[in-house]
Amino acid sequence: MSRSPHILVVDDDREIRDLVARFLTKHGYRVDTAADGRAMMQALGQGRFDLVVLDLMLPGEDGLSLCRRLRADSTLPVIMLTAIGEETDRIIGLEMGADDYLAKPFNPRELLARIKAVLRRAGAAPGHGEPAANEVFRFDGWRLDPARRELRSPDDVLVPLTGGEFDLLAAFARHPKRVLSREQLLDLTRGRAAVPFDRSIDVQLSRLRRKIEADPREPAMIKTVRGGGYIFTRDVERR
Amino acid sequence: MSRSPHILVVDDDREIRDLVARFLTKHGYRVDTAADGRAMMQALGQGRFDLVVLDLMLPGEDGLSLCRRLRADSTLPVIMLTAIGEETDRIIGLEMGADDYLAKPFNPRELLARIKAVLRRAGAAPGHGEPAANEVFRFDGWRLDPARRELRSPDDVLVPLTGGEFDLLAAFARHPKRVLSREQLLDLTRGRAAVPFDRSIDVQLSRLRRKIEADPREPAMIKTVRGGGYIFTRDVERR
DNA sequence: GGATTTTTGTAACGCAATGTTGCGGCGGCC
């Protein structure tokens, strides 16, 4: 995502479409619009998008159905717009695979906030279509391959990590040399918020250190920042 | 399906019948209704329908029985409506030949979404997945040929897979390096929705691993993503 | 068309991964 994120706004109401498009453009996004499902599919076929803002009620095939179709073969993030008063829509929308939802009428700022949150969560995970991230991370001779979900040590030995440990390390590799709070790490690895006295990250990290630190008593790769979180100290080469 | 799809709603509760009929009509479907199995059979004899929405509890012959009769000599898609609670879940799991189901009370929008999803699946080519040209998949020396429904190992030995195992592997080959949820896999391989505690994908996958993984205890080709689904870790060359 | 074989789905059990809790230690602050 070297250029600014590309967003597709799908709504049959021209006024809303234009309003949202202008607003998002003003905030630095590239925006295209579509009035219905057919136009949406056409747009998706032509360009690469990072996110779709999708109205629930559309002429022809409706938003839920479209959302399901998108999910069938891509991970393109979707934010659903729903008419007000239908609480259950939230459940349905999320069930159908939307990443977030917003009730109409909405404050454009709130839409912006959710777009940012969803894009951040989607993280480096790229746009539309099949070839999902073929990236590999290297640091200090270590090799982390997200697609294979494998970690190899400098002497090229496969280090057995559990899924959670792997996700945690991957989150650090994607954000090296930055302090990451427990909140952020939870969001990045589990996609969830912290509950009051949540220590799960601490424990998971402890387990991870045991497997990758030369001396887990004196961690060098992932250091603790008291009161702040943790920081990955190595240079990461991304390819 | 050049004209709008034609739907038959079968429910003994007049209120629900009318509500659903009005809602679907408003969304562009042609709708007829029937209050019981006899009326349903009569309606089916008179017109062409694209889908039946069928209540489980009916006076006289019940929905399950009717559903089986329909299945006996047609592929007409069926969505079952079930009253929540009772033993219905069990019955659904055991006997449903329906394409999808929905628990009452339901949100009409959700019914609409499911109708669209089922119609889409029914409309797609009968052999699930993709239309499938003469494509062949290669990964790690393996060769998967959807047209012949054959899998050959790196040493060119024909590996006997059952139909279901083959479909599952083909689904992965078409979506490599992406986490696929059990829901998605069911949709891709069986074209159906999951029932409450559906573990069929797990079992099928276990059987598949036994045949294609060097060490099924430590799967490398298809890995588990706890809480997420499964991921095919190999590069796939498609030709 | 019925019997046999093969495939698929369901249930149950055990294990491994993850989350939670609590204690002890260490560091920072006054």
Next chain:
DNA sequence: GGCCGCCGCAACATTGCGTTACAAAAATCC
């Protein structure tokens, strides 16, 4: 130096998954 709060980690609880055994359904064979 003593107190307080944050963090590491062991121990326990919970959850999700792999696997097996069995049952139902489908395919195959006479």
